[in-house]
Amino acid sequence: MKEGLKLGREHGLPEPILDIIPQHHGTRVMTYFFEKAKAAAAAEAAPAPNPEEFRHAGPKPASKEAAIFMLSDSVEAAARTVSEPTDERFRDLIRQIASRAILDGQFDRCDLTFRDLDQISEAFVRTLGSTATDYAMFGHSAGAQFVARFVTFMPKNRARIAVAANAGWYTTLDDSVKFPYGLDGSSTREDELHAAFASNLVILLGSNDTDGEDDSLRRDDGSDQQGRNRLERGMNFYQQSQDVAARESLPFAWRLTVVPGIAHSHADMAAAAAPMLLR
Secondary structure, eight states, X not given: OHHHXXXXXXXXXXXXXXXXXXXXXXXOBOHHHHHHHHHHHHHTTOOOOOGGGGBOOOOOOOSHXXXXXXXXXXXXXXXXXXXXXXXXXXXXXXXXXXHHHHHTTTTXXXXXXXXXXXXXXXXXXXXXXXXXXXXXXXXXXHHHHHHHHHHHHOOSSOEEEEEEESOSOOOOXXXXXXXXXXXXXXXXXXXXXXHHHTSOEEEEEETTOOOTTOTTSOOSHHHHTTOSSHHHHXXXXXXXXXXXXXXXXXXXXXXXXXXXXXXXXXXXXXXXXXXXXXX
């Protein structure tokens, strides 16, 4: 990174471009080196390495432009690994990369919105060879949190269907609950959810996703109020959303589907979602 900044200054790059050089990596974990260290530790029966020790120095992106560079850098590299590329596969890839960056707090310093992400995603897909005018969305676990929030905060999108599977917790559609667990402090209010409720959103839940002690399940005051496990939280989110729509006299097109016998499995939930996505 220091060498890149040095070369940039030697070639007279303007300061806004120089700023992007360190910011486009943010403070993300250097996955390649972290995975190598994990494998080495496992081979020697040693303690697993701390991922915090494998993060880039940063800083995180402080502008939309730096965030776009971060996403494009990741997307360009990952797109080369997509076999039989299609619009949907590229969109799914971009959504996964954006979700990881959001959940890792990489965009906390810039004003990137869900509308921006939708436009950026479409630009990437066009660049990668896209021809479609709409798309299907699927997210599991953390990806499902992204999908549900995308529908809430970016209702005028081009998704023909959005499936949120086994989310760990939700931004509930409640004006009295502080963001990110509710709408208080966000850009949306309960009475502004007409377009969101009209979206073709499916809350997809595994009937056996009931492990309240799962290490990857968020446990704090805000999330625990939503339920003891993912199944309860999803059921409560759907019911609360339906209640808001009824109270505000808004049409409600969302659906709830519980898949029998499935726990927190991405593969099994993706298989259950496939007929909906390909319809």
